[in-house]
Amino acid sequence: MTLKQGIKDGLAIGLGYLSVSFSFGILAVTSGLSWWQAVLVSFTNLTSAGQVAGVGIMASGGGLLEMAIATLVINLRYALMAISLSQKTDESMTTPARLFTGFFITDEIFGVASSGNQAVSRTYMTGLGILPVAGWTLGTLLGAVLGNILPSTVTNALSIAIYGMFIAIIIPAARKSKAILIVSIIAVCLSCIFYYVPFLNSHVSSGFAIIICSIVAALAGAIFMPVKEDETNG
Amino acid sequence: MDNLLFFPLLLVMALVTYLIRAVPFVLFRKKISNPRLKAFFDYIPYAVLSSMTFPAILYSTGSVLSAAAGLFVALFLSWRGKSLLVVALATSLTVLGVSLLMTVMQVA
Numbered sequence: 001m002t003l004k005q006g007i008k009d010g011l012a013i014g015l016g017y018l019s020v021s022f023s024f025g026i027l028a029v030t031s032g033l034s035w036w037q038a039v040l041v042s043f044t045n046l047t048s049a050g051q052v053a054g055v056g057i058m059a060s061g062g063g064l065l066e067m068a069i070a071t072l073v074i075n076l077r078y079a080l081m082a083i084s085l086s087q088k089t090d091e092s093m094t095t096p097a098r099l100f101t102g103f104f105i106t107d108e109i110f111g112v113a114s115s116g117n118q119a120v121s122r123t124y125m126t127g128l129g130i131l132p133v134a135g136w137t138l139g140t141l142l143g144a145v146l147g148n149i150l151p152s153t154v155t156n157a158l159s160i161a162i163y164g165m166f167i168a169i170i171i172p173a174a175r176k177s178k179a180i181l182i183v184s185i186i187a188v189c190l191s192c193i194f195y196y197v198p199f200l201n202s203h204v205s206s207g208f209a210i211i212i213c214s215i216v217a218a219l220a221g222a223i224f225m226p227v228k229e230d231e232t233n234g
Numbered sequence: 235m236d237n238l239l240f241f242p243l244l245l246v247m248a249l250v251t252y253l254i255r256a257v258p259f260v261l262f263r264k265k266i267s268n269p270r271l272k273a274f275f276d277y278i279p280y281a282v283l284s285s286m287t288f289p290a291i292l293y294s295t296g297s298v299l300s301a302a303a304g305l306f307v308a309l310f311l312s313w314r315g316k317s318l319l320v321v322a323l324a325t326s327l328t329v330l331g332v333s334l335l336m337t338v339m340q341v342a
Contacts, residue, residue, distance in 0.1 A: 164325030171312030
């Protein structure tokens with residue numbers, strides 16, 4: 001698989017990232033980051049959920065430990081994707097190549113790379129990552145800069161885009177797997193408790209609330225529903 | 235945001251994010267076989283996204299009414315299996331439409 005094929009496959013992801021990161025750029029600036037800080041966060045992290053939580057922690061004056069734990073838990077899924085993708089790579093994936101292309105492992109890039117029939121090569125994975133990184137960084141820049149110029153009606157409308165994308169990831173998976181549906185409902189209920197109960201809202205920061213809700217919901221799922229339904233159903 | 239606060243947090247965030255991806259990519263080549271551990275890793279992304287989205291989405295637009303309309307459209311289109319891009323854009327457009335409608339009604 002060639003570099004060119006990778007770039008071609010990365011185009012759709014890059015375009016999607018461009019619009020969603022626009023929403024992140026607005027969010028970051030309204031959270032108190034400057035435009036270049038927002039761009040730097042996107043360029044060095046390339047992750048939606050982790051960045052939204054990370055900027056939330058920055059805005060609330062959170063500590064380094066909170067940042068480290070929140071980032072670890074929220075991005076834990078990448079470890080599993082990395083392990084999974086690792087088994088689909090060819091011999092061109094040397095250790096230095098893995099250290100470089102490992103940066104590109106996101107939900108969408110992993111999805112495209114691992115859904116193909118052929119083994120994933122170093123050049124293909126590099127090509128696949130280029131446009132998503134460009135789109136994610138450029139979209140953040142546009143959102144961060146234009147967010148101040150555009151009328152609030154427009155920026156408010158764009159702010160919800162990133163959550164729309166999250167829902168578009170959750171719902172199809174929850175339709176396929178009852179276990180994922182139940183885990184998601186547990187997470188939503190817990191998250192609402194942390195948000196609406198005054199004591200919890202004022203004593204538990206948003207970063208830790210996400211960590212607690214996610215771990216409890218996923219643990220409950222792992223204990224009571226250890227094998228995914230869509231696997232047993234074929 | 236003050237750079238003295240920003241850079242240490244950015245460094246921790248970027249480093250942890252990178253290491254989570256790169257270290258398993260380099261070290262692990264075997265599949266996880268423990269069903270509970272595998273399930274935990276399978277569920278974590280959805281648990282994270284769900285707890286980040288709710289109830290935060292309702293307060294993301296400055297008006298719970300327009301946000302609720304956006305949420306409804308997002309749920310509906312996702313249910314119909316539309317792509318991430320389509321759902322994200324339609325959600326935004328719905329909020330834009332509802333906000334404009336609310337502004338017009340306030341004026342009138």
